[in-house]
Amino acid sequence: MGGRTWPVRFGIRVRLFLAFVAVAVLSVVACALGWLSYDRLGGTLDEFAESHLPALGLAAKLAEEGGAIIATAPVLAGSRTEGEMDAIREALGRRLAALHSLTDAIEGGVPGLRPVVDALSRNLSELDGTVRHRLALGRRNQEAIERLRxxxxxFLDEIEPLVADARFNIQSALASVESGKPSADAVRVLREENRRSEAVLQIGANGNLAVGLIARAATLATPEMLDDNAGFLEETADRLQRDLTALADWPDGVSLGQVVGQLLALARGAEGSVPALRREELETTARGQELLAQNRDIVARLNGLIARQVQAVESDSRAAAGRSAQAIAFGRSALLASAVVSLLVAVLVAWLYVNRNLISRLTRLGDAARAIAAGDLKAEIPLGGNDELSDMAAALLVFRDTAIAVEEANAQAMIDNAQAGLAITDGDGVIEFVNPLAAALIAPPSDGHAEQGGGTPRLADRLDAEGAARVTAFFAQASAGPEEGAAPALSILSTGRRPDGGAVPVQVGVRPFWRRQQQRFIVTLTDMTERVEAQHILERTVQERTADLRATNDRLERAIAEHRRTERELREAQAELVQAGKLAALGQLAAGVGHELNQPLAAIRSYAHNGRKLIELGRTEEAGGNLGKIADLTSRMANITNHLKRFARRPDTRLGAVELGPVIQGALSLFGDRLREEAVGVAVELPDAGAPLRVRAEEVRLEQVLVNLLSNALDAVAAAPVRRILIRAGASGGAQTGEPDTVRIEVRDSGPGIAAELAGQIFDPFFTTKPMGTGLGLGLSISYNIVRDFGGVLSVAESGPGGTAFVLTLIRA
Known part of the structure; x- marks a missing residue:
């Protein structure tokens, strides 16, 4: 103990002065950091964000909508059904509505934009009408072909019986001629039937040819081919017409003539014929192609306007950057001046406030404490203010009042132990009752002189002159009526008289009470001889307790300061460990993330090379498709990097409702490449019905817990014959079971499990079963503390040769 050195104890003046000096230094450092930040960012960001970025965004959206329209218009022109066309037209309508909205927003900044957008709208409306007309013609053509079938x-049903009848009649006539009895009628019939047979066969051949030519006309691709087909069809129709004339006097050929007439109507009709419908359909298709060419021209004009607007915005941005440079120079000077002012203010506060206010209050508070310790229980205590010093003053006031109460309690104890006398008087101070102890303290005069008032014993006559005057004045005031809100009472120290005539110090207390509806006064008389000794004892006790209280207070202040410092260091260490765990996880995932980024980079390089070749060949539409794919790949890369930045940033300490599904998918996305390379199967089971599961947590820290559990699971199944990981989540508890409403998340692997002797140590910091250099042993410890901060529990549900299951139980949000 002789070698122990006590720490140097600084007074409050020195501590506060050092605190304000530290505040001033921090202010200067903050100004310097702000200066550097302002130097890097500048005022250009505000101007660019308020004016140029919206303009560029609107221009980009205009270009996007125009590109979408020029890409969708050919699809509309090639629609095969009205349902397909309506869906495409609805999509084009939304694009046009967005284009009109953007035009309204940017019209003042791009002259000539409105006429171009209106022309594009008219072009699409006309294209829509053309496509609808083409589809209607296609339906009519199909109906005509069906009718042709x-x-x-x-036609075949009509002509086959006629051919059979003609053959029969010819055979009959030949039989009659061959019988050796030819007649003029038989020869005439034979000739007539032969002529009819030839006409029917010609009609059959020409009819089949006409049907083939009509069906071919419905599918011809050009008007020239349709004209050639029409010439053949016209010749065939003329032959059919001549052959029908030969059968005009044959009753059996009437039905055939009607069918052939309908076929000729499909071949020659001005409006309903198949060739006429096909010709109109081809003309409509050609008109649609013209409208598509006009659509491309209009969109090209729109893109030209957008390009000019982007050039204007770039010029304005460069001018704004120049102005921002001037503002930054001024900001540097202003920040330097503010740092100087902050330092000056800190010095003034330290001198004017700390020295003249706090120190003076502490001095007066110390004087009051020393006075109380010396026995002055009436010492004035400064109670002004609303800070720690006022709390100390209030505590000192409680201590003083407690001392007074102890003093009064001691006096009451003496009264209860018959060390005080009691007397009762009326409203004029006439003694009506006195106990022996009181009589021994206020005995009547021993010289035989009668008391004032004709021998009536009065309290004032039993006291010294000063006490008698005060008692007389008190009773006079009580008889006149008490002041409003105050009860009449008197407590004085006077001199009484013992029966032997000796003087005795007496404490006289007078208080009113009611007896039989009449006011009386009870007088408490206390022999103050022993009270003086008690006062000395009390003063020594107060001094001792004051010293003990001061020492205890000092120890408590030191213990509180040490506890706060330790708690702050623990929180900082925990935060650093959490961040280190995240960065370690990111380091392990770096190779997989690099592979995820190299794939789209290689694809972008290929698409860019092909796009340059396509542009050189004039195939701009295909080049535009390559650019769209490049944009999709860059969006994919941006999603990967944004996810990594969000995972790596320091988490928020506030808790809120976090949807579980996206967090699980985000954690899995960080292991995508590793899961594929190691052929690990992952199954995610979430409730299908109802609202999505939400838990009370913080998104980044919850994702870190899942990343740690998934990383451990991948390590566990690395050497397993079957590599599977299961993530299952579901609600548990609730009002029906009487348990808290929670969400249970299970991460199960098919690894070899955890040894029983190690199960109790897996959540300890720096404990790991991995080989040296492959793990810090902090993942599960950090995850355990994060889950505990969420108000949840992380535990091992089971572990064995079939695998390990970690269960994460969180409060449902």
Missing amino acids: WLHAD
């Missing part, structure tokens, strides 16, 4: 079937 039925007419062809009727």
